[in-house]
Amino acid sequence: MKRIITLVLIMTLVLSVNGLVLGQELSGDDILDKVEASIDAQSSKVKLRMELYDKSGSKRKRKLEAFTKDGEYDKALIRFLAPASVEDTAFLSQEKNSDDEDMYLYMPALGNVRKIAGSQKNGSFVGTDFSYNDLSILGGGNYKEDYKATILKENNKEYLLRLVPTDEEIEYKFVKMWVQKSNWFPTKLKFYDEEGKLYKELISEDIKEKSGYWTAEKMTMKDLQADSKTILYLDEITYDLDLNDRIFTVRYLRR
């Protein structure tokens, strides 16, 4: 459900051009369908840079590569490329069934693979401003499983949706999502905490078409309460590769 796979899908937030349907009265859930239906890349390989900023503006940089594959089970692998101190540290996520996922961690320093208990969906993903849940919502593929959508507003260019979690493990009261009509791409999301206070904001920029999928090359997640932010830059992306299932095994983690 809240699969790590979706981490990769944020970066590859895509929408097939043929997903456009015009001239119909759409409900909020219909729009979610459009967003979801448009993400149909079967696999991806991504290289990205991550910049973390704290409230004083200090910066930490990381480089990662990630592989995703949809299939009977959705799978994702994320490996750190830099800095050297965390190079080759890797996470593997395997969805077992719709309610469960396994996360594995490989730490070169330990030389061993450990299973991570998946109970921290609302926690930070490796110190970033993204939680595992954010990755999930952004993945798009699972909106309808976790959220119920209503249309708050619409104009010629975009819809404003209000998403209310149906999954009680998601610690947001609701999420506001702005979806472009031209390509069903969500450009901005605002996350509200359990008390209804604005908590985080995600903005997608440099939205380009790559291999027929719409992709944001820069995504900024701001934690407005902690005054920190994380920026993701997509350096390389390849869709629909023929990825070997072996990549997504515990053995491959410690390559």
Add this chain to the structure above:
Amino acid sequence: MQFIKDFVHKYPKMIIVVTILITIFFAYQAVDIQINTDIKKMFPEGDPVVDTFDRISEKYGGAEYVVLMLQDENIMDQESLEHIAEITTRMDKIDGVNKARSITNIEEIRGQGFTVEVGEFIKELPANKKEAEKLSKQILTKDRYLGTLVSEDLKAATIIAQLSPDSDQQYVVSKVKDIRNDVKLTEESYLTGNPVLTKTMADNMKSDILKLFPFVSVVVMTILFTSFRSIRGILLPIIVVLLSVVWTIGFVAWLEKTLSIVSTVLPVLLVSVGSAYAIHFLARFYEDQLDGASKFEAITRSILKVGIAIIMAGITTIAGFSSLGLSELTIIKDFGLFTAFGVLVALLMSITFLPAVLKLMKKPKHFQAAEKRPMLDGIFTVLFKIVKNYNGIVIVIAIVVSLLSLWVAPKIQPETNYITFFQQGSEIRQANKLVNSKFGGSDSLEIIIDTQQANGIEDPKFLQKVDQLQTKLEKVDLLSNTMSVVDLLEEENKALNHGQEEYKRLPKRGIAQYLLLLSSDDDDILSDYIDFDHREVRIRIMTANAGSEKTENMLAKVRKLVNNQFDGDKYQVTITGIPVLRNNLTDMIVSSQIRSLIASIFFAFIITSILLKSPLRGFVCSFPIAVTVLLNFGLMGWTSIPLNVATSMIASIAVGVGVDYSIHCYTRYQEEREEGAGLMGSLQVAIETIGRANYFNATAVTAGFLVLLFSSFPPLKTFGLLTSITMVVSFLGAMILLPSLIISGQKIAEILNGSDDITLNN
């Protein structure tokens, strides 16, 4: 004086109206007066010690804690855990609380078999007795919580709220109290921590002021009644001082300043000190009328003759209080300057407003203030006899007392521990005792070690040094339960190695990877202990609340240990926390005391020298008060009364107020001499007339300060008692020592002149 006299005679109504209008303005301001008891507000603005404290607090989410402690036969049973859980959740939501921690929400780094997880130690509260017992056993192995969140005997637990640096502490504390009341605890509960002390102090202050101010007014009015035996003799001085209190409080509020713990004394002080001017004025007013002067003449003469003495006395008092303005401690500085303002107001009103009112009133029917009083007259006859016959002995006694006092003065201990501001047996004291004994304290010492390079802390050798330092720190008296990223890494290493105890040590390599894993946590435990750039580590050490001397010794040891472990330019070490602030305050109190003491005696000498146009006369008037001040320190030394924010003000108050008695006595003596009376005759008149006004004033002031014995702050009680004693002594100093000095001075002068014609009896 001539101008004031003419003005009072011409425009009495205008003076009264203007006074009332200004009073209304200040009364309006006074309504908004704020009370502040924050330790940081005692420091001068921009003090580096406070800046460091704020900077570190800001970076690590706050260095002040509100601690709620629960005590029960078994604190790990279902019911208590439920209470703890509920309080924790509710406390966490209070505005201004950065984080609330307790055993029910503390995170642990778990490793079971093949998995690793950072999660709450208690995932679900125990559903039955058996589960609770199992949990108790588990806790005993968790030394990160044991002694901090749960006591080792499992009879007490804490819920610790970390306050954001910008929080409204008083608000948070009152909210925590609300929650405690709501939950209907079956356990004993205690609230402590610096913000609680601060808030309780502010509450006590408010009730103190509300209680003591009317009390002191009544006491002073009673004294005034015994002095003047007339309604106007009671009402006029009390109105003068009440108005000056209103003006002063209004002035403080108008400047957007706040009242502090020592300002509680302000109304009490103004009522007792400020009444002096009106007393002297009225005493003379009655005396002259009894001598046959008309009301008009009596007003004129009172202004012209006593007005000068009142102004002189007022100036020295104002100088005495202003000398507190030299203090580094903001609260004492503000207090000194505000009181000086209040005294100035009382002084001005006594020579303008008071005669203006008298002018409009009918001539009094009785002049009892000046009439025969067998007992009073008897006292002054005795005093005069002492002066006449034993003046040499008086001086010798004064010198001996001074020397003995000088001898013990260095033994006086400075004390800034807030806890001494609370009564023995009060809830705060009990809570403090309990938190010290079961949890090693509620304040923390913060040590920040900066490696001066990004990712510098990822070096295992550095972390080993941190670990060693922690071990050494825990052996220092007052310190316990150190906590740093090292503890987290050890716990993580254990978790990553199937929970085997032997892995509860620092990883030898790959610290960055360990930290990366820990950063994937909901609560972000890492950010409490390291900075974003991985440049510096923070070590938190719980510190027991103790006296200033112990704290000072502890800090010296900590500095030495830290310097030994992290010497050289490679590291930059910062040590801060509430104990450090308190310690700095102690140093300030001592240096301030010395500075304001020297300044006040110096001012008194200079001012009296200028006013009396002779340094010798200045010395004669200042000497009795110097003896009084020394005796005060002697008393503190002999009875082990510590030097704190309250007692450190006594010297300046004694000088400011006490020198008045000498001035009044001396000016009257001089007046008589100028009118042709002999030395002894002049002294006799001075003692018997001014003695009476001085006596009225001294009893009012002394009784006023004795009212502080009913304060809820032990240091203010001591302050009240000591100041009262000082007032009596300075009264006697002016009435006995001063005349004795005059006589001896005369004798010496005559011996020097080679004259053996002793003219003392002229």
